[in-house]
Amino acid sequence: MIFWFRRDLRIEANDALAEAAKRGPVLGVFVLDDELWTPSGPNRQWFLAGSLVDLDRQIDGGLIVMRGEPDRVLHELADRVGARHVYATDDFGPYGRKRDTTVGESLATKGISTHFRSSNYVIPPGTLFSKSGTPYKVFTPFYKLWITQVPGASPTDPDVHWFEHGNKLGDGIPAPPEPTASSLPAPGEAAAWDRFDRFRSEIVKGYNQSRDLPAVDGTSRLSPYLKWGTVHPRQVMDRLGDHPGEQGWIRQLCWRDFYAEVLFNRPDSARWPYNPGAAVETDTDGDAAARFEQWCEGQTGFPIVDAGMRQLAHKGWMHNRLRMITASFLVKDLHLPWQWGARFFMHHLVDGDLASNNHGWQWVAGTGTDASPFYRVFNPTTQSTKFDPDGEYIRRWVPELSQLGPKVIHDPASDPNGAPASYPAPMVDHRDERLEALARYAARKND
Ligand SMILES: Cc1cc2nc3c(=O)[nH]c(=O)nc-3n(C[C@H](O)[C@H](O)[C@H](O)COP(=O)(O)OP(=O)(O)OC[C@H]3O[C@@H](n4cnc5c(N)ncnc54)[C@H](O)[C@@H]3O)c2cc1C
Structure with missing residues (x-):
């Protein structure tokens, strides 16, 4: 066998x-x-x-x-x-x-x-259908059925008798390349369970509050282990109870199943818009490549965006709130194709997963399921003030701004002493680009 x-x-x-x-x-x-x-x-x-x-x-x-x-x-x-x-x-x-x-x-x-x-999902893709017998296209009704259908029995613990082959077969485990990140989570089952134990004992009960605060260690960080199946999601669910934080986390986990379901039904949506009619015009010529580079390097001049991009570079992981903010900036402030950003994320993310990543991007771009409407444009400075009120996350990842206080750190140009010379000026005016994004949205609607 x-x-x-x-x-x-x-x-x-x-x-x-x-x-x-x-x-x-x-x-x-x-x-x-x-x-x-x-x-x-x-x-x-x-x-x-x-x-x-x-x-x-x-x-x-x-x-x-x-x-x-x-x-x-x-x-x-x-x-x-x-x-x-x-x-x-x-x-x-x-x-x-x-x-x-x-x-x-x-x-x-x-x-x-x-x-x-x-499968490596709570419920295998292709199992759940809407009342009309079609695959789900919207998360909430999918979740409502999903939570009632979670299998009663956990996956089985095998009793394996391993075949003796004398180690004469195979090419061996590849020597790992040098990661681009300066530190990555420890791989392996024991490391996954260590992280889970910490999550369960110290974090999960406050998850509904902490999950949106990037300065706080407030999420499970199990994504790379789930990606490679070092743990099965059912094993994790089975160890959680009815506390609102635990149930909130399980609801979030359901997005993983949902996006796998969507990709299963629409394999083309890995590369192309799930909803092509919602795709707006993007810039790909002129200085588009140079502007993309600034975004990749965390040199946009928008502290919260740069902090997220630098967290990705250093950790191979980015907080969910930052994935949304940085993706929105690429799509709606720089007007670049979401596929460029998705490819960059997939190259760097230790948890990079085609379904979750590309549908996360499409959610932001407004072309996916449950799409955040294209006209809802994230204001990076407002997001920053709301989710990193003291600027702690920015200070951690953008050392050029470490001396700035909470009032000006979200918008260094507002500092009466002037922004630090080592930090770039904002590469765009968000108000103008918001209007440009809305104009492109209107042009698409009138096509
Ligand atoms: C633009 C964009 C790209 C993304 N790319 C990926 C990716 O490549 N791989 C990936 O695993 N997640 C991706 N996500 C979803 C989410 O950001 C990560 O799953 C989460 O940040 C991982 O951290 P965590 O394990 O601490 O999450 P927790 O908050 O602890 O959530 C628990 C688990 O639920 C699942 N989950 C949570 N949120 C989502 C979501 N929105 N979509 C799908 N699954 C979710 C993940 O498996 C996660 O590990 C992306 C989101 C966006 C907006």
Whole structure:
């Protein structure tokens, strides 16, 4: 029996692995597929390599890592060990679905059967439908049904007898590249549970208040572990209770399932607007590339935007409120395509996930499901005053402004002593760009 690990890099609470283990000794394999590895960016590659080291340790050094196209690699491995069955947790993303069909058909020609089971979601995409029998397009009704359908039983803890292969197989775990971030969360199951324990004991009860304050350690920071399946979301839910903070967190977790559901039903929305009729004109010529660069480097002259972009650069992670603020600035103040920002995020985020990222971007751009209407334009300075009132988050990430007090830090030009010379002047006038964004919105409506 081959068990093909993909985005479920854990042993416990793994239904597909449990099913494989019931049939006999299991050979655990991870295929390093260049189609996925190359676009992952150094931070996610580093985290993945560390997660594989942790998984390998749990299998007593028995994890086989092979580089290449999955169907070729799995053929080769099945031949060498005489395996007749390949098990894996099901994948619902556009690339994963195509790959699994190819692998299934290709292995079947040799009489090897593939079994894609379960999911890395609370409820697998493609399960829930609206009353009219169509896939959900709006979050709240999806959530209302989802919360009533959470399976009663948790994923199964497998009892695995690992196949002895004498370590003669595979290419080994890749040497991790140097991350672009200066510090990243520790990979692996134990690190995930350490973080969860802290979240549960110190943070979750205040989650509904703290989740929007970027200066505070007020969210779970479990996103990279959920991304790679180091933990299953059901394992986390099962350890939470009925406190409003815990329930608020579970509602937020549902967005992950929702966006996976949306992408499952509309694979094209990974790259193209979910709602093409809502897309407005964007700038791609002239100085667009230079303006994009300023945004990427956190040199826009808007402290809260720059703080977010610099947090991403240093941590490979950005607070959710900042993901919204920085994305809105790119789309509605700079009028650049959301796809540029989404690609940049995907390169740097340690939790980068196609469904959550690209639909998060489309929500901001007004082209997605539940779209925040395009005419609702975030004012970066107001957002900053509201969610970072003392300027603590800005001071942490934009040291040029560390001496400024809470009154002027959100808008350094308002400092009677003048803005620090080392900090750039605002690259745009937000009032003008808001009007420009609204004009583009009106032009689209009149098309
Ligand atoms: C423009 C943009 C891009 C984003 N890109 C990603 C991404 O690539 N990967 C990613 O995991 N999340 C993404 N998000 C969603 C959200 O910002 C992160 O999930 C969250 O910041 C992760 O931190 P946390 O684990 O502490 O979250 P918590 O607040 O503790 O939330 C718990 C979990 O719920 C899920 N979740 C929470 N909010 C969302 C949301 N809005 N959409 C989808 N899932 C959510 C995540 O799995 C998260 O780990 C994006 C949001 C925006 C606006």
